[in-house]
Amino acid sequence: MLIYLLRHGLTEYNAQKRYQGQRDIPLSAEGLSQLRRADIDPKVVYITPLQRTAQTARVLFPEAELVVVKDLQEMCFGSFEGKNYVEMEHDADYQAWVQANCESKCPDGERKNDFSNRICNAFSALVDKALADGEELLVILAHGGTQMAAMERYALPRRDYYAWCGPNAGGYVLDAAGWAEKRQLRLVKTVQYTKDAEAGV
Numbered sequence: 457m458l459i460y461l462l463r464h465g466l467t468e469y470n471a472q473k474r475y476q477g478q479r480d481i482p483l484s485a486e487g488l489s490q491l492r493r494a495d496i497d498p499k500v501v502y503i504t505p506l507q508r509t510a511q512t513a514r515v516l517f518p519e520a521e522l523v524v525v526k527d528l529q530e531m532c533f534g535s536f537e538g539k540n541y542v543e544m545e546h547d548a549d550y551q552a553w554v555q556a557n558c559e560s561k562c563p564d565g566e567r568k569n570d571f572s573n574r575i576c577n578a579f580s581a582l583v584d585k586a587l588a589d590g591e592e593l594l595v596i597l598a599h600g601g602t603q604m605a606a607m608e609r610y611a612l613p614r615r616d617y618y619a620w621c622g623p624n625a626g627g628y629v630l631d632a633a634g635w636a637e638k639r640q641l642r643l644v645k646t647v648q649y650t651k652d653a654e655a656g657v
Contacts, residue, residue, distance in 0.1 A: 457587060459641060460498075460595045461579075461603055462516075462627035462649075464508040465491050470624060473540045477533035477565070483511045490650040491515040491625055498595040502582060504529035506599075512625060513597045516649050520595070527578035530599035534565025572617075575605035583635055594632075603627055610641045625649045 466487030469476040494516040501520040503509035506529055513522050536550060544550035549563050561567040566574075579596070586594040596602070600621040607620035607628060622628060626648030630641040 457591055457632040458593055458644065459583065459586075459630040459632055460496065460593070460627065460647070461606060461622075461630065462512075462595070462597045462647070463600050463603055463622045463624060464506075464512040464597065465515075465650075466624040467508055469538075474538060475533040475536045475540070477530050477537040478506065479537050480506050480508075482507050487624065488515070490652065492649055492651050492654055493518065494647075494649050496593065496595070498593050501595045501597055502528065503597050504599065504602075506530065509597050509599070516597070516625070517595065525578055525582070525596075527574050528596065528598045528602050531568070531571040531601045532562065532565040534562040536562055536565065568617075571601065572605040572609065575602050576609050579606045579610075580639070583632060583641075587632060587635065610639060612640050612642050622646065623648050623650075623653075626653070 465483045467476065467481045468484045469481050471484065488511065491512060498517060498520050501513045501517050501522055502525050503513050503522050505524050505526055510522055513520065536544065553560055553562060559568050582594060582596065603622050604617045604620045608615070608617040611620070611628070611630065626646065628646055629644040631644050632641055634640040634642060
């Protein structure tokens with residue numbers, strides 16, 4: 457079975473490097489115009505409750521049924537959401553969080569370890585179900601944080617959490633042959649479903 461673990465398209469917050477988290481920010485006009493139909497045609501695509509995932513999925517996979525999985529949504533950055541690092545340069549809470557390698561709890565938000573466990577529980581349940589049902593393809597369209605958490609825990613070759621944030625409208629294709637025995641997924645290739653990527657720009 458192949459797994460496609462993808463990230464939503466570009467938003468204004470992405471362009472402005474703002475912490476988006478669980479704010480329901482839509483794709484920007486630029487983000488929507490960049491998208492192209494994917495080269496696979498799944499029956500079902502798993503998305504999150506945040507509209508940017510559904511907006512992206514409707515362009516990439518227009519024929520697919522979209523199924524919402526709440527626990528795949530982005531990390532809650534609490535009071536940091538809506539701001540970027542420049543605006544929080546003198547915010548003591550933000551500086552303490554950065555000094556702790558972003559491992560401590562965000563004020564009114566999540567701790568990275570708790571977030572990763574939430575993602576990995578939801579992700580592994582989808583992989584288990586797809587394999588048990590004899591599926592050949594599992595497509596998840598979520599967030600950069602979703603990718604980083606699942607890939608750090610399960611992907612080969614091993615990489616650091618932050619190395620796994622895919623581009624907007626892009627991500628990873630994984631082979632699940634080693635899942636049942638070792639809970640490992642082998643990276644097959646990266647993909648990006650934008651017009652620029654298709655043209656090789």
